[in-house]
Amino acid sequence: MALARLYNRSLQRKSIFPHPFHLCRSLSTIMAPSATSSVTNGASKANTTSLIHRTPWTPPIAISAEGLYVTLEDNRRVLDAVGGAAVACIGASNLHVKQAIKDQLDRLPYVYSMQLSNEPAEKLAKVLTASGSGAFDLVGFVSGGSEAMEGVIKLARQYYEEIGQLQRKNFIARKLSYHGNTVATLALAYHPSRRAPYEAILDHDNFHHVSPAFAKRFQLPDETEEQYVLRLQKELEDKFIELGPDTVIGFVAETVVGASTGCCPAPKGYFKAMKEVCDKYGALFILDEVMSGMGRMGTLHAWESFGDGVAPDIQAVAKGLGGGYASIGAVLMNKRVADGLRGKSGFWKHGHTYQSHPLACAASLAVQEVIESDNLLENCRKQGAYLEKLLNERLRGPNALAAPYTFDVRGGGLFWGIEFDFTSPDARKVDLKGKAFAMEVQARALEKSLIIMGMTGGSNLAGDRGDHLMLCPAYNITKEEVEKIVDIFVASVEEVLQANFV
Numbered sequence: 001m002a003l004a005r006l007y008n009r010s011l012q013r014k015s016i017f018p019h020p021f022h023l024c025r026s027l028s029t030i031m032a033p034s035a036t037s038s039v040t041n042g043a044s045k046a047n048t049t050s051l052i053h054r055t056p057w058t059p060p061i062a063i064s065a066e067g068l069y070v071t072l073e074d075n076r077r078v079l080d081a082v083g084g085a086a087v088a089c090i091g092a093s094n095l096h097v098k099q100a101i102k103d104q105l106d107r108l109p110y111v112y113s114m115q116l117s118n119e120p121a122e123k124l125a126k127v128l129t130a131s132g133s134g135a136f137d138l139v140g141f142v143s144g145g146s147e148a149m150e151g152v153i154k155l156a157r158q159y160y161e162e163i164g165q166l167q168r169k170n171f172i173a174r175k176l177s178y179h180g181n182t183v184a185t186l187a188l189a190y191h192p193s194r195r196a197p198y199e200a201i202l203d204h205d206n207f208h209h210v211s212p213a214f215a216k217r218f219q220l221p222d223e224t225e226e227q228y229v230l231r232l233q234k235e236l237e238d239k240f241i242e243l244g245p246d247t248v249i250g251f252v253a254e255t256v257v258g259a260s261t262g263c264c265p266a267p268k269g270y271f272k273a274m275k276e277v278c279d280k281y282g283a284l285f286i287l288d289e290v291m292s293g294m295g296r297m298g299t300l301h302a303w304e305s306f307g308d309g310v311a312p313d314i315q316a317v318a319k320g321l322g323g324g325y326a327s328i329g330a331v332l333m334n335k336r337v338a339d340g341l342r343g344k345s346g347f348w349k350h351g352h353t354y355q356s357h358p359l360a361c362a363a364s365l366a367v368q369e370v371i372e373s374d375n376l377l378e379n380c381r382k383q384g385a386y387l388e389k390l391l392n393e394r395l396r397g398p399n400a401l402a403a404p405y406t407f408d409v410r411g412g413g414l415f416w417g418i419e420f421d422f423t424s425p426d427a428r429k430v431d432l433k434g435k436a437f438a439m440e441v442q443a444r445a446l447e448k449s450l451i452i453m454g455m456t457g458g459s460n461l462a463g464d465r466g467d468h469l470m471l472c473p474a475y476n477i478t479k480e481e482v483e484k485i486v487d488i489f490v491a492s493v494e495e496v497l498q499a500n501f502v
């Protein structure tokens with residue numbers, strides 16, 4: 001079924017979407033093919049749902065999953081090359097994890113964390129404090145990435161409240177960042193299209209933004225990497241001074257940027273330089289590893305490989321912690337922050353009903369055991385390097401159809417972003433007639449039974465230009481699966497190009 005027809009039917013059905021064009025534009029950043037797309041999105045049964053979806057169409061229903069494959073209601077088996085949204089890190093149906101969840105369910109499904117602690121939460125916290133060469137002293141568990149980042153914001157403020165620096169009330173984050181979809185995390189981050197509908201109710205007083213660390217787009221032609229880093233460091237320091245250095249709570253960044261710019265690592269030396277500024281003014285250095293952490297970059301923490309080895313004062317993790325078997329996120333703090341709390345209240349003044357959920361913690365503990373016992377970080381690095389090689393060969397090789405449009409292949413571990421650009425004067429013209437290339441490729445790949453993630457708007461600060469696609473499969477992916485992903489991905493890219501050549 002053509003997506004345009006489905007989309008229109010969807011809009012008629014759902015009167016809560018009064019502005020189809022506007023909706024289409026903003027949704028293009030959350031995986032939607034454009035309304036004028038000529039390709040299908042595998043959508044199904046438009047009129048039978050009572051569920052409000054995140055897309056203007058009704059997505060196909062998944063019935064079961066095994067390894068990296070998901071079976072849909074029409075019995076189609078699709079290969080998931082993005083692990084949902086960089087979540088599924090050991091694939092589905094792992095026997096060890098399933099058994100751990102069942103055992104925990106039989107033993108103790110739930111306790112309220114203000115009354116009772118539980119064994120899997122205590123054990124999982126120990127696993128995390130033993131990681132990162134002892135960078136972390138205490139851990140708190142919540143139910144996902146946004147909750148973790150909310151917890152980070154509140155923990156950071158609590159720390160200064162406890163140590164008597166009450167004047168600290170400002171956070172500095174970066175443009176083109178994403179830290180979650182709650183009101184506070186949208187204000188902390190700067191993802192233009194996700195913020196847009198809520199701009200009027202976001203806090204603009206306490207959350208401030210500096211430039212992204214995105215060399216391929218924003219490093220100046222006559223600048224070395226080192227000079228670029230120094231420029232960004234100066235900009236951060238200037239922002240501290242503008243706000244009043246002793247009013248800043250912390251600088252917050254994704255170690256490797258995920259959804260907004262597409263698996264974009266910072267230049268070498270960047271995090272060291274940013275931490276120096278934080279240290280100089282007594283502020284906290286905070287990393288969001290919700291997407292890039294827990295092994296995704298080939299090391300348990302992304303900062304160990306892609307953050308100059310600089311451990312943060314506070315860190316959020318989520319997706320790869322539970323690997324999709326559980327809804328979980330975690331806030332990790334170092335000794336400095338933990339001691340600040342210990343010295344006064346001694347507890348985290350933040351909580352949710354499902355904090356430290358025993359089932360979620362048992363599942364996550366088992367996921368982490370599988371990563372360790374099956375040596376999956378090594379496989380992640382190895383298959384990631386192979387994926388990068390194949391992508392470069394097939395997209396940028398001498399006879400590659402996509403070469404003039406492949407702007408960047410970036411990332412690491414099993415976190416890869418492929419950015420396309422259509423502005424090269426020498427390239428054969430492509431007229432997408434208002435459609436977003438990334439979304440067209442995503443939809444075309446799904447027709448070929450491959451799930452990938454297309455995003456738009458990450459290449460300029462206004463967030464209204466740019467097409468990238470993300471590949472972030474599970475860490476236990478095989479060489480054959482890597483090859484299959486690249487085959488279908490490249491075919492999808494080439495077909496969309498061919499369909500739109502002038």
Ligand SMILES: Cc1ncc(COP(=O)(O)O)c(C=O)c1O
Nearest residue numbers: 144145146178179180258290291
């Ligand atoms: C860097 C980052 N932070 C926070 C979040 C929010 O996590 P969640 O969607 O689990 O709330 C995400 C989600 O993609 C993310 O990529």
